[in-house]
Amino acid sequence: MSDHLEIVPLMKPPCATVQVPGSKSITNRALVLAALSSQHGPCTLAGALRSEDTEVMMDSLQRLGFDVRADWDSAEPCVKVGGNRGSLIPAADADLFVANSGTSMRFLTAMVAAGRGRYRLDGIPRMRERPIADLLEALCQLGVQAKSVNGNGCPPVVIESEGIPGGKVRIRGDISSQFLSGLLMAAPFARHPIAIDVEGALVSQPYVEMTIRQMFWWGLEVERPTPTTFRVRPQTPKQPDREIIEADASAASYFFAAAAITGGSVIVDGYIPPGITLQGDIEFLHVLEQMGCTVERDLVWNVVHGGPLRGINVDMNDISDTVMTLAAVACFAEGPTTIRNVAHIRHKETDRLTALATELRRVGAHVEEFDDGLTITPRPLHGAEIETYNDHRMAMSMALIGLRVPGIVIKNPSCVAKTYPHFFTDLEQLRHQAQEEKT
Secondary structure, eight states: OOSEEEEOOOSSOOEEEEEOOBOHHHHHHHHHHHHHTGGGOOEEEETOOOSHHHHHHHHHHHHTTOOEEEEOSSSSOEEEEOOOOSOSSSOSEEEEEOTTOHHHHHHHHHHHHTSEEEEEEEOOTTGGGSOOHHHHHHHHHTTOEEEETTSSSSSSEEEEEEOOOOEEEEEEOSSOTHHHHHHHHHGGGSSSOEEEEEESOOSSHHHHHHHHHHHHHTTOOOEEEETTEEEEOOOOOOOOSEEEOOBOHHHHHHHHHHHHHHTOEEEEESOOOTTTOSOGGGGHHHHHHHHTOEEEEOSSEEEEEOOOOBOOEEEOGGGGGGHHHHHHHHTTSBSOEEEESOGGGGGSSSOHHHHHHHHHHHTTOEEEEETTEEEEEOOOOOOEEEOOTTOHHHHHHHHHHTTTSTTEEEESGGGGGGTOTTHHHHHHHHHHHHHHHHO
């Protein structure tokens, strides 16, 4: 892919169908749980996502001694995690490189603490700026030696462990829910029960629910006496033969938004079962309804019909991965849109609030940035070259503006490989299907 990609506006509102890939969040959790449970047999993850984030996770698991094999060329892409008859973590020493995958860094840091040995985890320069001190401190409270190599609370990190003894731990929840999710998945493999108390607000709570519900699929129970307390006893997992990975609701949000922005109709085809989905980001559909869209839901598809859009005031804490998507839609609404309670997204692949404000202003929108959000007031938009900050969600979200506004050029478009390698090919399908309908 070129280092610059111009988005060509659609000539008419699309009426299109798009199939999005498997969920990154579910895939990476399933990989961890399948590996930790592999002493009890193999598991196939059907519909697993192939992306940079999931491939660095698979590579790390292989370096830890697990038998992880991908079959991307079959009719149903899958990953097979083989039965491991050795120790819980086969390797006693490993250097792991996770690029800029936050889920991989946080989940693996907690996971290797359950092993016996010395493990070093590192990533790209931006990963070395992303906080992990709260997780390291939590592991130290549980009797594990966990440290930031540079002493700044960021990767690279070194974990030296003889397994997790167990005990009580307090951990902050206002930076990332992934710290808690990592602890929860490792906790059943400790020698004694673990009691976790979350201090302060817990951000992105649906992702914690996702973790707990996936653990249940592996026969691992988490007690939750209060919303901020968690109790996990040592347990023997029940390795399922197969798990079906849901389509990625965060990825689907871009095509839901495309319908809203263009006034067209877009079907997202993929298994995201309404009411029982593991993914909180499907609630983005409710946000679009508040803005004036019409939504139809079914077991294997969701349809958004665009309409006149109105600005809203919305708390996006639970669905913060769709903040950038909503920001693009807000540029075409009547009246301002305020996005709030998402201060934690400043610690993602980039400071997403500042980056959004900068790039939306670049195309002509009026943006007020505050500590935990933005207010976006629509104004006439114009073309511009968009900095993506090596952030996949910046590239995908700002590309949506180009469906209506000529001259939008995305720099470093290949950064979408982090979670959605074929995004721009799928986005182009909107144009092709509209042309086919016309002819």
